[in-house]
Amino acid sequence: MRTYFIAGNWKMNKTFGEVNILLSQLKKLLADISAIDIAVCPPYPYLSLSVDILKDTDIDVGAQNMAWEKSGAYTGEVSPDMLKDVGCTYVIVGHSERRKYFNETDDLINKKIKLAISSDLYPIVCLGESLQQRENDETEQVVKTQLSGCLKGLLNKEIEKVTIAYEPIWAIGTGKTATPDQAQQVHHMIRKWIENEYNRDIAESIRIQYGGSVKPNNAEQLLSKPDIDGALIGGASLEAESFAAIIKST
Numbered sequence: 001m002r003t004y005f006i007a008g009n010w011k012m013n014k015t016f017g018e019v020n021i022l023l024s025q026l027k028k029l030l031a032d033i034s035a036i037d038i039a040v041c042p043p044y045p046y047l048s049l050s051v052d053i054l055k056d057t058d059i060d061v062g063a064q065n066m067a068w069e070k071s072g073a074y075t076g077e078v079s080p081d082m083l084k085d086v087g088c089t090y091v092i093v094g095h096s097e098r099r100k101y102f103n104e105t106d107d108l109i110n111k112k113i114k115l116a117i118s119s120d121l122y123p124i125v126c127l128g129e130s131l132q133q134r135e136n137d138e139t140e141q142v143v144k145t146q147l148s149g150c151l152k153g154l155l156n157k158e159i160e161k162v163t164i165a166y167e168p169i170w171a172i173g174t175g176k177t178a179t180p181d182q183a184q185q186v187h188h189m190i191r192k193w194i195e196n197e198y199n200r201d202i203a204e205s206i207r208i209q210y211g212g213s214v215k216p217n218n219a220e221q222l223l224s225k226p227d228i229d230g231a232l233i234g235g236a237s238l239e240a241e242s243f244a245a246i247i248k249s250t
Contacts, residue, residue, distance in 0.1 A: 004036040004223065004250040005163060005207050005230035007124060008237025009064060009092060012043060019046045023053045025240035034058055036230070036250055039090050040237065044078055051087030062090030062124065065098060068111040070119070080119035091116050092232075093123045094150055096169045106149025113150060117158050124163045124209070124232060125150055127190075131170035139168075140189055147193055156198055164190060164208045165232040171212025173234060180221045180228075183210045187227035216245035223250050 014022065019042060030038065041062040042050050050061045067077035083091060093116065094109035109125070116123040127150070129142040143166070151159060166186050171177050178186075187208045195203035210222055211232035222228055230250075236242040 002205065002207050002229045005039075005209060006036060006233065006243075006247050006250070007039040007041060007062060007090065007092075007209065007230070008233050008243055009041045009095070009211075010043065010238060011064065011097075011234060013238055014042065014046065016046065016049065019049055020053065022238070022240055023050060026059065026244065027054070027057055029240055029244035030057070030059065030247060033247060036247065038247060041090070041092055047083070047088060048086045060089040061087060062092060062122075063088050064092050064095070066091050066093070066112060066116060066121075068108055068115060070115065080116050080121050084119055084121060088121060090122045090124055090163075092165075093125050094146075095126045096128055096167060096172060106146055106152075109150045110152050113162065114154070114158070117154075117161050122161050122163065124165050126165045126167050126211070126232070128167040128169050128172075128212070134168065134170060139186060143186060143190065144193055147190065147197075151197075156202060159194070159198055159202060160205065162206065163230075164206065165211050166190060166208060167211035167232060173213070175213055177213040177215075177218055177222075178210070180225050183222055184225035184227055187225065191227050214246060216242050216249065219246040220249040 039060040039062045041064050063083045066080050067074055070079050093112045098104045113123045127143050127146045129139045133142050168178050190208055191203050207229040209230040209232045210228050214231045214233050215236050
């Protein structure tokens with residue numbers, strides 16, 4: 001059985017004091033939770049603080065992005081070795097906002113995934129279609145193209161370290177959510193693609209999260225589907241009670 005994995009993507013939110021409050025609250029609310037994997041992904045300035053606050057818990061820390069090179073003259077970028085050095089376990093790669101606002105391509109994301117794995121970080125790889133693409137019945141084509149580009153050249157031992165996050169762009173921050181059946185259909189397609197490209201054992205073991213306006217009131221239905229192994233949560237992860245409620249719905 002795959003272990004549920006719930007991760008919170010804080011995006012560009014929170015201050016030093018707010019991070020302290022949120023994580024202190026989470027520690028209390030999740031003190032008795034141990035059967036699933038949990039991570040929070042704060043902005044870069046608060047990664048070290050978060051690791052320190054959560055050091056005696058089972059909650060891991062991830063980054064929201066990383067560079068495609070290990071070091072060098074890349075002003076403003078952060079390397080995977082730096083993330084590992086401050087205590088990160090995970091890194092989000094290829095989020096639709098990175099694709100949209102910073103023109104990240106599948107080829108660049110592929111480089112980041114390979115570098116993250118070689119740096120002993122576990123990448124959370126985001127995929128998903130726009131509303132227009134869904135309305136044009138292009139979801140499967142779009143997601144398979146992203147899978148092929150982002151995971152190109154990954155060996156069996158590398159793909160096993162990847163978590164895939166299916167996040168339909170039209171459901172991110174919009175209040176719209178894919179129905180449990182819509183999400184399950186795409187998750188199942190992703191798993192079948194992995195089975196065809198790798199093997200059945202890898203397909204059955206890899207975790208596929210759903211992301212896109214996941215809330216306490218819809219989490220249980222989504223997470224009950226056989227191919228949905230967790231969630232990558234945006235807005236609802238910014239409040240301790242709503243994030244904890246989603247986690248407790250697994």
